[in-house]
Amino acid sequence: MRAVIAEDSVLLRVGLVKVLEAVGFEVVAAVGDAEALLAAVEEHRPQVVVTDVRMPPGFTDEGVRAALLIRRQWPEVAVLLLSQYVEERYAADLLASNTSGVGYLLKERVANVDDFVDALQRVAAGGTALDPEVVSQLLVRRHRDPLERLTPRERDVLKLMAQGHSNTAIAESLVVSDSAVAKHISSIFTKLELPTADATHRRVLAVLRYLGEG
Amino acid sequence: MIRTTSRLRERLRQGAAHPSLAWVREAGEQYRTAPSPRPPVPWSRAAAHEGLLVAAGAPFVLPLLFLLTTDQFWLSCTALMVLFTGRLSRAQRSRFRALGGLAIPELPPAAPPGTPWPRRLLAWCTAESSYRQLGYHLVVGPLLTLLGAAALLGCGAGVLLSTVIGWGWMMPRGTAVRGGGQTPSVLIFTLIGAALLFAAPWLLVRIARIDRRAARALLGPSRARELQQRVADLAESRAGVVDAADAERRRIERDLHDGAQQRLVSLAMNLGLARKTLKDVSPEAMQVIVDAHEEAQAAIAELRDLVRGLHPVVLEDRGLDAALSGIAARAPLPVRLDVRLERRMASTVEAVAYFVVSEALANVAKHAQASRVDLSVSQLGPTLRIVITDDGIGGADPTRGTGLVGLRKRAASVDGTLTISSPLGGPTVITVELPCELS
Numbered sequence A: 001m002r003a004v005i006a007e008d009s010v011l012l013r014v015g016l017v018k019v020l021e022a023v024g025f026e027v028v029a030a031v032g033d034a035e036a037l038l039a040a041v042e043e044h045r046p047q048v049v050v051t052d053v054r055m056p057p058g059f060t061d062e063g064v065r066a067a068l069l070i071r072r073q074w075p076e077v078a079v080l081l082l083s084q085y086v087e088e089r090y091a092a093d094l095l096a097s098n099t100s101g102v103g104y105l106l107k108e109r110v111a112n113v114d115d116f117v118d119a120l121q122r123v124a125a126g127g128t129a130l131d132p133e134v135v136s137q138l139l140v141r142r143h144r145d146p147l148e149r150l151t152p153r154e155r156d157v158l159k160l161m162a163q164g165h166s167n168t169a170i171a172e173s174l175v176v177s178d179s180a181v182a183k184h185i186s187s188i189f190t191k192l193e194l195p196t197a198d199a200t201h202r203r204v205l206a207v208l209r210y211l212g213e214g
Numbered sequence B: 001m002i003r004t005t006s007r008l009r010e011r012l013r014q015g016a017a018h019p020s021l022a023w024v025r026e027a028g029e030q031y032r033t034a035p036s037p038r039p040p041v042p043w044s045r046a047a048a049h050e051g052l053l054v055a056a057g058a059p060f061v062l063p064l065l066f067l068l069t070t071d072q073f074w075l076s077c078t079a080l081m082v083l084f085t086g087r088l089s090r091a092q093r094s095r096f097r098a099l100g101g102l103a104i105p106e107l108p109p110a111a112p113p114g115t116p117w118p119r120r121l122l123a124w125c126t127a128e129s130s131y132r133q134l135g136y137h138l139v140v141g142p143l144l145t146l147l148g149a150a151a152l153l154g155c156g157a158g159v160l161l162s163t164v165i166g167w168g169w170m171m172p173r174g175t176a177v178r179g180g181g182q183t184p185s186v187l188i189f190t191l192i193g194a195a196l197l198f199a200a201p202w203l204l205v206r207i208a209r210i211d212r213r214a215a216r217a218l219l220g221p222s223r224a225r226e227l228q229q230r231v232a233d234l235a236e237s238r239a240g241v242v243d244a245a246d247a248e249r250r251r252i253e254r255d256l257h258d259g260a261q262q263r264l265v266s267l268a269m270n271l272g273l274a275r276k277t278l279k280d281v282s283p284e285a286m287q288v289i290v291d292a293h294e295e296a297q298a299a300i301a302e303l304r305d306l307v308r309g310l311h312p313v314v315l316e317d318r319g320l321d322a323a324l325s326g327i328a329a330r331a332p333l334p335v336r337l338d339v340r341l342e343r344r345m346a347s348t349v350e351a352v353a354y355f356v357v358s359e360a361l362a363n364v365a366k367h368a369q370a371s372r373v374d375l376s377v378s379q380l381g382p383t384l385r386i387v388i389t390d391d392g393i394g395g396a397d398p399t400r401g402t403g404l405v406g407l408r409k410r411a412a413s414v415d416g417t418l419t420i421s422s423p424l425g426g427p428t429v430i431t432v433e434l435p436c437e438l439s
Helices: A010-022 A034-044 A062-073 A088-097 A107-111 A113-124 A132-140 A145-149 A152-163 A167-174 A178-191 A200-212 B002-014 B019-029 B045-055 B058-069 B074-100 B117-126 B128-162 B164-170 B185-219 B223-277 B283-310 B313-318 B320-330 B347-368 B404-412
Strands: A002-006 A026-031 A048-052 A078-083 A102-106 A128-130 B335-340 B373-380 B383-390 B417-421 B428-435
Touching: A002 A010, A002 A034, A010 A026, A010 A048, A010 A107, A010 A113, A010 B223, A026 A034, A034 A048, A034 A062, A048 A062, A048 A113, A062 A078, A062 A088, A078 A088, A078 A107, A078 A113, A088 A102, A088 A132, A088 B320, A102 A107, A102 A113, A107 A113, A107 B223, A107 B283, A113 A128, A113 B223, A128 A132, A128 A152, A132 A152, A132 B320, A132 B335, A152 A167, A152 A178, A167 A178, B045 B074, B045 B128, B045 B185, B058 B074, B058 B128, B074 B128, B074 B185, B128 B164, B128 B185, B164 B185, B223 B283, B223 B313, B223 B347, B313 B320, B313 B347, B320 B335, B320 B347, B320 B373, B347 B373, B347 B383, B347 B404, B347 B428, B404 B417, B404 B428
Parallel strands: A002 A026, A002 A048, A048 A078, A078 A102, A102 A128, B335 B373
Antiparallel strands: B373 B383, B383 B428, B417 B428
């Protein structure tokens, strides 16, 4: 798998390159700002891009804008955003058009190499990876009543689902059976009046759409 | 008042540059607050200075004499008075500054410069400060100067009469001083002279004292105006202090993020990589690596919490709305958040709002035994309104130090208010109102 890395801190850039190469990615370019990132993506057409949100020159949301551009122009390139803090709107923007092959993680998650690599591989394979904090921040927003009707267990399932985990992974982390998870999910969809869909990313999109409506 | 006076005297005793003038200079410095200090003793150098101050007032009687003695130029004299009041006041202020050690603040002009003269005249006639100045120039000043002149003459007469014993014999017999031997007139005159020597300077320093007070009251800005100005200055400087503290917190946060945090993440990454890739190390060595990795991650989490307590970056970059969802999500109990903000507000206000919410939620978690919190933030014109409602046990007392006092102070630092309604049994509602912009 070919990857492009964009991160302005040299220290972290070097670290990311090492981590990606250690788990079998081929890092074709490692750059320090959004412009160079777009140029590198155009030149190399990698399968996956890992980019920081704040980059020169403005140190605001250059990475997000570049990511949206990449998703529009080269939909086959998966993008994983790393952010110093959680801004759920970035996640919502990123997921608005298409939820396959996108991820949004807190930057410090790279410290936990296993989780980070897991998320990266999920994104590169066309799945979704959302930081748990993004999901819990989306859940605190005041929304219409249906969410109030979810049981605590159903809320846990919804959170994990929104992070992009499969039914099996959800079952593992909640220590219940696969069929129980499926039951919870169909109950959630019924309560939230969402069309039942089988593909993971469509579920994520549906959940986020719903939560994002505020 | 007494304390101030004794403090002044204490400082005097320690010796200022010019002891004779020190106390008046003090009086000038203490212009806004202190009562005038006790006048000096009649035979001191300070009293002589006071005589000088009073004597220098003599030329200022001329306008009044001019007005009193003219009989056909009333109108033009009045016009001249209007024209020259400001200049007279300036001259008087300089007299007090030079000889009385008293700095009387300038008066703001009645009308801004460049105003056409009819309007300027109207403004002058309606300004209370004009009449205060006229009162000093036409009544108080001349009266005190005349009294002062009498006292000065008294000083001269005192010197003359107290020495009569020395030169009385040169007078021809039968004059008042050498009264033919029937009356001990020489003795009487000497006594009168000695009394004058004491009384005249005593009167002089008191006149000077009254003059100072009068000038202070009539030639300077009015007390109310001055207090207004002072409040405005204080508000401005406080806003500056609050802003500076906030900017400092932001700077520290940036430095931490760009330095220590990046290094820690990089360190943890390398350790994690070692943990993942090193296959041929002994179990003990691996355990060390694993421990170090966990430790580094814990340090990252701690540092992150510390930075969030300083001034979270999300607040600066994305504003209050984005920052609040973070606090709400991390709260140890379920929080429902409802934010309706049309625009960003002053960064200091955002910071205060952020910390108030953060502290209030921590408070609820600690004391209220609540199962849920509702947090609503909205903008009502120039006011930011934060309402925090919990379904806990109530009975929160804003006067007892459970963090509520600190919250109130925090809100007050930007002229905000905090009200609490917390009946026993709940629910507790904390309402915070902050101005969106610092004035």
